[in-house]
Amino acid sequence: MCLTCHFVDSSWKLQKRIINFCHVPPPHSGIVISNTIFKSLLDWGLKNKVYTITWDNANNNNVAVRILNDAIKRKLILGGKIFHVCCCAHIINLLVQEGLSEIEMVIENICESVKYLIASKARLIKFGRIAKQLQLPSKKLILDCPTCWNATYVMLAAALEFREVFFRCNDRDVGYNWKPSEED
Numbered sequence: 001m002c003l004t005c006h007f008v009d010s011s012w013k014l015q016k017r018i019i020n021f022c023h024v025p026p027p028h029s030g031i032v033i034s035n036t037i038f039k040s041l042l043d044w045g046l047k048n049k050v051y052t053i054t055w056d057n058a059n060n061n062n063v064a065v066r067i068l069n070d071a072i073k074r075k076l077i078l079g080g081k082i083f084h085v086c087c088c089a090h091i092i093n094l095l096v097q098e099g100l101s102e103i104e105m106v107i108e109n110i111c112e113s114v115k116y117l118i119a120s121k122a123r124l125i126k127f128g129r130i131a132k133q134l135q136l137p138s139k140k141l142i143l144d145c146p147t148c149w150n151a152t153y154v155m156l157a158a159a160l161e162f163r164e165v166f167f168r169c170n171d172r173d174v175g176y177n178w179k180p181s182e183e184d
Contacts, residue, residue: 001033003040007049019044030063037064038071047072052083056090096149106184107144107152110159113166113178114143123173130165130172137161 003020020040024032041047050072055061065084100107117123118141127141141162144155159166163180170179 001036003037005044005046019046028060030060030065030067033060034064034067034071037068052085054085054087057086093149100149100152106180107156109178109180109184110156111144113176113180114141114155114159116176116178117141117169118143123169123176126172127162127165127169130168131162134164134168136165 001020001022001024002018003022005017005019007015009015020036020043022036022040024036037053038047041050050068053065053068062084069083117127124141128138131138139158139161142151142155142158144152146152159180166179169176
């Protein structure tokens with residue numbers, strides 16, 4: 001677990017520091033998480049300086065928030081209503097992943113195509129030759145990272161530019177079985 005601290009310094013500049021990067025042994029229950037965070041707050045003398053905590057909205061984190069809120073035992077601003085702030089990036093990622101689920105088969109097909117092609121230097125060279133013959137820009141194939149929706153976008157955007165190359169690979173490589181369809 002990585003615990004970061006954000007604060008405004010005496011010159012009114014926003015600062016950010018990592019105050020702990022530690023192994024949290026399973027189970028990752030709310031109690032274990034809150035104990036780890038609380039220990040870090042005590043170690044750094046921050047127990048009475050915490051106003052908000054930002055993390056994803058997993059159930060174990062909700063439990064940890066309640067425990068930490070009780071452990072801090074002081075009057076929180078706005079009655080503690082902003083003590084737990086959900087991570088906007090996590091929420092956006094969840095929304096995008098839900099939307100991407102509509103084209104899950106297309107994404108999976110492109111992923112498998114890219115994995116197959118980049119797994120062999122010979123295949124990658126053949127792919128590059130076809131792209132050059134088609135006078136396409138010398139871009140790389142990108143493999144996505146399922147937890148980063150923007151990586152999926154970059155992979156799909158690159159695949160779209162190489163659409164004709166994928167079709168020709170299918171004609172020239174009997175082992176290539178993931179040719180995207182015109183509709184894909």
